[in-house]
Amino acid sequence: MNKKNSGDKHSNSQGEHKARKRFGQNFLIDHGIIRDIVRAVHPHKDDLIVEIGPGKGAITQLLADSCDNLSVIELDRDLVPWLKVKFEKHPNFQLYQADALQFDFAQLIKNDQPLRIVGNLPYNISTPLIFHLLSYSTQVRDMHFMLQKEVVKRMAAHAGDSAYGRLGIMVQYYCEVENLFEVPPTSFDPAPKVDSAIVRLVPYKDLPHKATNIKTLENLVNVAFQQRRKTLRNALKQLLAPDVIEQLPIDTSARAEEISLADYVATSNLLDSLASSQTQASS
Structure with missing residues (x-):
C-alpha cells in the first residue's frame, strides 16, 4: 500500500526504513485495523489479488496467506529487496517495482478472471490513481482502499450533499460505493494529520446509467x-x-x-x- 503499512517494525539491509514524505508514506501499525481490512476484503484461495503499495508487508502477509495469486506494486526501490526476501516462499507472489499511476493493470489478468485490488493510497495521488483504476473497471471485481476520510465522503456523496462533486459522480458512474469504517491517525507511524477511511468499490456489470460517450x-x-x-x-x-x-x-x-x-x-x-x-x- 503506497501510503505504507506494517504490523511490525522491520529492518532491511540498510537499517530501519523511514517513511518518506515524497511517497506519501505512513506505515499502518494497528493490528486490529489490519485484520479488519483483510476481513473486509475477504480473500479466497483462487482470487487474483493486487496490492498497491505493500510497504513493509503487514496487509501483504495476510493476503499472501489467504490467496494463491498475489501481485504487489511498490514504487519505493528501497523496499523491493526486503519484500522479495520476505515473500519469496510464496510461489505465486509477483512484485512490480513501478508507479501505479502508470501501471498497466490489464497485464495481471489470468484466464479472464477479474482482479481484486487493495491499496492504502497516498493522499497526494489518490484521486488521479482512482481515475486511472476506473479505466480498468470491466476487468475488476472489487477494490478496497484506505483513503483520506474526506475523499471517501466525496466518493460516496449524493446530489444535495456538500461533498458531492466530480469525483463522486464519476466513481458512482462505474461503481457501487460503500464507506466501510474510519481509521484514526494513531493507527499509523508517522501519524497523518487527517483521519482515514476504508472504502469498497464494486464495478457494475451493467451500468445503471450508460453514457453514449x-x-x-x-x-x-x-x-x-x-x-x-x-x-x-x-x-x-x-x-x-x-x-x-x-x-x-x-x-x-x-x-x-x-x-x-x-x-x-x-x-x-x-x-x-x-x-x-x-x-x-x-x-
Whole structure:
C-alpha cells in the first residue's frame, strides 16, 4: 500500500526504513485495523489479488496467506529487496517495482478472471490513481482502499450533499460505493494529520446509467463543477450555446451539486444526440 503499512517494525539491509514524505508514506501499525481490512476484503484461495503499495508487508502477509495469486506494486526501490526476501516462499507472489499511476493493470489478468485490488493510497495521488483504476473497471471485481476520510465522503456523496462533486459522480458512474469504517491517525507511524477511511468499490456489470460517450459526460461534469457556486445556466455558458442550454433535461437554475448522476448522464446523452444531428445535417 503506497501510503505504507506494517504490523511490525522491520529492518532491511540498510537499517530501519523511514517513511518518506515524497511517497506519501505512513506505515499502518494497528493490528486490529489490519485484520479488519483483510476481513473486509475477504480473500479466497483462487482470487487474483493486487496490492498497491505493500510497504513493509503487514496487509501483504495476510493476503499472501489467504490467496494463491498475489501481485504487489511498490514504487519505493528501497523496499523491493526486503519484500522479495520476505515473500519469496510464496510461489505465486509477483512484485512490480513501478508507479501505479502508470501501471498497466490489464497485464495481471489470468484466464479472464477479474482482479481484486487493495491499496492504502497516498493522499497526494489518490484521486488521479482512482481515475486511472476506473479505466480498468470491466476487468475488476472489487477494490478496497484506505483513503483520506474526506475523499471517501466525496466518493460516496449524493446530489444535495456538500461533498458531492466530480469525483463522486464519476466513481458512482462505474461503481457501487460503500464507506466501510474510519481509521484514526494513531493507527499509523508517522501519524497523518487527517483521519482515514476504508472504502469498497464494486464495478457494475451493467451500468445503471450508460453514457453514449464517456468523454462528453466527463467534460460536462468538469465544466459544471468548475463554477459550482453558479447556476448551471451560467456555468455551462462556456460549453453550450444558450438555445442548447434551454433544451437540457435538467433544472438549469439549479447548481451543479443539486443534479443527480442519472440527470448528468441524460444531459450528456442529449448533447451527443444534438451533436450527431448537427453533423448529419451539415454532411
